[in-house]
Amino acid sequence: MKRGPTAEGGKPRPASPGASGPREPQVAAFATAKHGSLAEPARTTQDAEPGGRLRIGGYLPASFSDYPGRLAAVIFTQGCNFRCPWCHNPGLLDPQGPELYNGEKIIGRLAARKGKIGGVVISGGEPTLQPDLLPFCRRLRDLGLAVKLDTNGSRPQVLAQALTAGVVDYIAMDLKAPWEKYQQLAGVAVDPALIRRSMEMIAASGIAHHFRTTAVADLLSPADLAAIRALVPAGSSYKVQPFRQVPPSA
Ligand code: SF4
DSSP: OOOOOBOTTSOBOOOOOOTTSTTHHHHHHHHHHHTTTOOOOOOOTGGGOTTOOOOEEEEEEEESSSSTTSOEEEEEESOOSOOOTTOSOGGGOOTTSOOOBOHHHHHHHHHHTBTTBOEEEEESSOGGGOTTHHHHHHHHHHTTOEEEEEEOSOOHHHHHHHHHHTOOSEEEEEOOSOGGGHHHHHSSOOOHHHHHHHHHHHHHHOSEEEEEEEEOTTTOOHHHHHHHHHHSOTTOEEEEEEOOOOOTTO
């Protein structure tokens, strides 16, 4: 759903063991656990640190294209409950994958750049799997930074908490496929009711948002795209982004 994370200085971040690396059994186990249930990730003692801890697998210090109308830093959280066959970020799928960036240091860097950037995008992976997403967002807001959340929409209960707490300013949510093809495009069984609930909640929230679909030509026909568009609530904006093959070295 998103561009791949890049290390500071524009270089691709180090390849991490993902779906095809030595962590494959772990990934497979996670995928199985998620199948149909989209279960909660395990919370570790370390995760319980006060102040909001995110497991971060990638970081972009500045982007003009990820937060509409703002220059923003982008944080890529580690771990996803989907397995989209075309995913650009396989290194971010394993929730136990390498934590390449320390959240406290990122907060420090963002504080030092106050006034130079206008916001932070929390992308992934799937950010709503992070147990401390809300306190982390609150800390960014306390720095005076607007927060945009990118989500696959599978965890409406977390979105509801974020909206109630008022810690996000913008939400971009993926619509992967028409309902009958959702499992194929998400790579796991997905309850459409969860996606629909997220969609309706975001649309009714009054905060800036858009829905979006990555048009993977081999998997989504023009008729599929039309069917997805028909799902978008009236008054919400919708973007179709072309699928771009990422070179193996990126
Ligand atoms: S939802 Fe997860 S698996 Fe799908 S494209 Fe995004 S990061 Fe990859």
